[in-house]
Amino acid sequence: MSDLSSLEERGLAELKACSTETELRAWKTRYFGDRGDITLALKQVGTVPQAERRAYGQKANQVKEFLNSAFEDALASAKRQDLERSLVSERLDVTLPGRWVPTGRLHVATQVLRQIYAIFADLGFQVYRSREVEDDLTNFELLNMPPHHPARDMWDTFHTTKPGVLLRTHTSPGQIHVMRECCPRPIRVILPGMCYRYEAITTRSEIMFHQVEGLAVGTRVSMADLKGTIIAFAHRMFGEDRQVRIRSSYFPFTEPSIEVDMDCIVCGGKGCTLCKRTGWLEIMGAGMVHPTVLQNGGYDPEQFSGFAFGMGPERIAMLKYAIDDIRLFWGNDLRFLRQF
Ligand code: FA5
Numbered sequence: 165m166s167d168l169s170s171l172e173e174r175g176l177a178e179l180k181a182c183s184t185e186t187e188l189r190a191w192k193t194r195y196f197g198d199r200g201d202i203t204l205a206l207k208q209v210g211t212v213p214q215a216e217r218r219a220y221g222q223k224a225n226q227v228k229e230f231l232n233s234a235f236e237d238a239l240a241s242a243k244r245q246d247l248e249r250s251l252v253s254e255r256l257d258v259t260l261p262g263r264w265v266p267t268g269r270l271h272v273a274t275q276v277l278r279q280i281y282a283i284f285a286d287l288g289f290q291v292y293r294s295r296e297v298e299d300d301l302t303n304f305e306l307l308n309m310p311p312h313h314p315a316r317d318m319w320d321t322f323h324t325t326k327p328g329v330l331l332r333t334h335t336s337p338g339q340i341h342v343m344r345e346c347c348p349r350p351i352r353v354i355l356p357g358m359c360y361r362y363e364a365i366t367t368r369s370e371i372m373f374h375q376v377e378g379l380a381v382g383t384r385v386s387m388a389d390l391k392g393t394i395i396a397f398a399h400r401m402f403g404e405d406r407q408v409r410i411r412s413s414y415f416p417f418t419e420p421s422i423e424v425d426m427d428c429i430v431c432g433g434k435g436c437t438l439c440k441r442t443g444w445l446e447i448m449g450a451g452m453v454h455p456t457v458l459q460n461g462g463y464d465p466e467q468f469s470g471f472a473f474g475m476g477p478e479r480i481a482m483l484k485y486a487i488d489d490i491r492l493f494w495g496n497d498l499r500f501l502r503q504f
Contacts, residue, residue: 165216165223171201172227179234185242192235202228272504273374273493276481277356280376283400284354287393289378292353294338296360300328302337306460307417315416320362322371331360335377336417339453339472342379343461350382351470356477367489374477379453381463381470387420387452390471394424394450402426402484407433409444418451418472429483438486445483448475 175195182188195202205224212220270278281291300311309315319333338355355377363369380389391410398408407427415421426447428439435441450473455465463470478493485504492500 165220168205168220168223168227171205172230175201175227175231176234179231179238182238183242185239185246188235188239188242195231196235202231269501269504271493271501272481272485272487273478275504276477276484277374277376279401280397280475280477280480281354281356283397284378286400287352287396289352289354289380292338292342292355294335294341294355294357296332296358297324298330298332298337300330302340303330303332303334306340306457307336308454308456308460309416313416315414322360322362332357333361334359334474335375336472336474338377339379339417339457340461343381343458343463346381347462348468350380352380352382354378365491367491368479368482370478370490370494372494373490376475376477378450378473379470380472381453381458381461381468383468385469385471387471390422390450390452390473393471394448394473398424398426398447401480402429413449413451415449415451417454417457419454421449421451424448424450424473426483430486438488447480447483448473450474 178194179188179191182191194200197203202224206228209217209221209224285291303321304313304316305311321333322331324330335355335357338357342351342353342355356374358372359375360372361369363371365371378393380393394410395408398406406429409425409427410422411425413421413423424447425444427433428436428443428445430436430438431443433443435443439445450471453470453472458465458468458470478490481487481493482490
């Protein structure tokens with residue numbers, strides 16, 4: 165019994181000497197662990213002579229309860245002190261303004277694409293998505309370019325290892341898909357997407373770039389509609405006072421074909437290095453849909469007519485923001501991207 169009393173005294177004295185939570189937990193293991201003093205004292209109950217056993221057991225349990233509750237109190241007070249200490253030493257000023265988390269931004273090509281969608285949405289054009297991996301038939305043949313047609317040379321092509329399967333060189337094959345899907349209803353769509361050409365990369369040409377195709381088909385669609393649509397687009401995109409010039413051109417899938425220029429954004433038509441001293445910058449190819457293409461799309465060219473155009477949003481962005489090198493679009497240089 166006297167052993168138990170001295171155990172209690174020793175335990176309490178050692179507990180009081182502990183000043184941190186770590187020390188307290190070490191104390192707990194020393195006394196209450198598997199081989200701790202209290203645990204051993206309790207295990208000894210069986211060895212105590214029968215007559216003293218009951219009293220010994222009661223006392224041992226009292227000592228256990230007493231030291232355990234003393235430990236709990238000491239632990240709570242150590243935690244409180246730790247908290248108070250950290251509240252003073254690691255003081256947090258909740259009135260400080262929050263820290264700025266940098267948000268990303270849309271790539272300049274995406275921004276310009278979205279401006280193009282918005283302008284054409286206002287003109288009643290829906291967005292139609294078409295595939296990037298095409299067959300030779302749709303990319304060329306159905307667009308009035310049979311095999312060995314010299315016009316195919318206008319588009320240097322990435323062919324896949326599967327014969328007849330290629331990466332589309334322009335968004336024009338989408339015209340066939342949309343016509344076949346919508347025939348015989350009228351159509352007014354834009355077809356945005358990525359195109360691929362096996363070309364030398366230069367300041368103005370990439371091997372992968374976006375195009376936005378436009379297609380309108382109906383019973384009374386005319387060249388005047390094409391002209392009006394293009395001028396409305398150019399004015400919305402570049403400003404009301406911009407001049408638009410239309411000159412004749414050649415594409416196998418349009419007849420007649422045109423190319424559209426805008427007065428140079430830098431020199432206003434006087435001539436500078438950007439416009440190669442001509443005063444004009446090309447913004448798109450276009451024309452009236454060729455009767456053969458209408459027919460390939462399922463429309464009777466005697467009854468229906470249509471116009472189509474194709475533009476490069478990267479080139480549009482270059483004109484709009486005077487960007488002098490198309491390679492910057494894929495360069496992933498934040499100094500460039502952050503400017504937009
Ligand atoms: C065509 O691709 C025709 N399919 C456009 C068309 C559609 C004409 C419908 C008539 C009717 P072109 O090869 O000129 O045409 O390309 C159209 C536009 O794509 C160019 O004006 C240019 O803005 C962009 N583009 C062409 N090649 C590249 C290139 N390598 N890098 C970046 N943009 C390009």
